[in-house]
Amino acid sequence: MTTLYDFSMPLPDGSSMALSTLQGQVVLLVNTASECGYTRQYAGLQELHDSLSGQGLRVLAFPCNQFGGQEPGTDAQIASFCASRFQLTLPLSAKVEVNGPQAHPLWRWLTQADSAHPHPVKWNFTKFLLDGKGRVVKRFEPAVAPHELLPDIEVLLGRRAAAD
Known part of the structure; x- marks a missing residue:
């Protein structure tokens, strides 16, 4: 069975991180x-990262220019923008494609993970919770704000059961 751990994340410096x-x-x-x-969801993603990384949550961002050409910059420009505008410290990948024949293998797997209802990423800020x-475990469409993911994340972290 394929899992997240079978993939790596390409990093802006040309190296990769084994997932x-x-x-x-x-x-x-x-x-x-x-x-x-x-x-603006970058701020909420960073907030999740800051508040829950010590409890076992990892947030990974994958810049992509496939939707409306809305990520035209280089990897260095993207990293600089994210750091200066959102003080982003969560891991940021090199720019990847998430759909089509050039899609990064991780994203091909993610979009096929629900074998009963596989479908491509529709737009920027689609989220996958593992x-x-x-x-x-769950896929969230772009309009779902990061703070709205908290109940699902807490269940996976075991916090919801402890709090109830």
Whole structure:
């Protein structure tokens, strides 16, 4: 069975991060764009990262220019924009494609994870929530704000059961 741990994340410096290093962590993967109406969600993603990374959440952003050409910059320009505008410290990948024949293998897997209803990413800031075993648990469309993911994240972190 394929899981998140079978893939790597391309980094802006040309290296890559083995996603197997995230075993046991709850992971939120998001395709992002700097010139999108949803770009302000970077702030909420960073807030999730800041407040829950110590409890086992990892948020990973994957810039993509496939939707309306809203991520036209270079990897360095994207990283600079995210750092200066949103004080982003969560991991940011090199720019990738998430749909089509040139889609990064991770994103091909994500969009096929629900084999009963596979479908491509529709727009920037589509989010995939994965459990501590590297399996896709839920997909969220772009209009869902990061703070709205908190109940689902807390369940996976085991916080919701403890709080109830």
